[in-house]
Amino acid sequence: MKKKFSTKWKASRQPRKQRKYRANAPLHLRKKFVSVNLSKELRKKTGKRNIPLKKGDKVKVMRGKFKKTTGKVLKVNLKKAKIVVEGIQVKKMDGSKANVKMQPSNLQIIEMVERVKKKSKQEKKEIPKKQENKIKSDKKPKEAIN
Incomplete structure (x- = not known):
């Protein structure tokens, strides 16, 4: 398994290949992980x-320490598949506050x-007929050379 990434690993039952798939997935596929x-x-609506x-x-x-709290999503980190939610912070030893990165499965x-x-x-290709005629009429016909 020297390959960096393959979509075929998704179908595998082997845990090592499933881990490799998630770890090496490109960002456009990682979007689904969050x-x-x-x-x-919303389920009924959508x-x-x-x-x-x-x-x-x-x-x-x-789930977890911050159960039942609500807030807006401030940041979505696709690389680590973590989410930062507004108002969910932890106090550090020096007194400052740090955002807690949440797993999407707990939200x-x-x-x-x-x-x-x-x-x-x-x-995108379909242009309404009115615009199409307008485009054709804007072009000036070339004068005939005698």
Whole structure:
């Protein structure tokens, strides 16, 4: 297994390959690792059970020391798959405060930031007919050379 990354490891039952898949996954695949369960109201609204977390989402902590606390997401670290939530801090020995990095499995989304669907290639190519005619009429015809 000298390869840096392969999508085939995802299908493997071997724990070492599953760990390698998660550890070496590129950022566009790591986005799925920070998926968080939705509240019951949002599940009905969206028709999904979980979605990738985004900065600005309001979440509720479900497990651990900070259970039942809510706050906005300040930072999503895809490299480490950790989330920083507003208001969840620990006091350090010198008196300063430090943000606690939470695991996405311990959170639940209460309110979402608006998510914009990306246009498909086909939608981008389709130009409305009015604009298409306008583009053609803007071009000046070349004069005939006698």
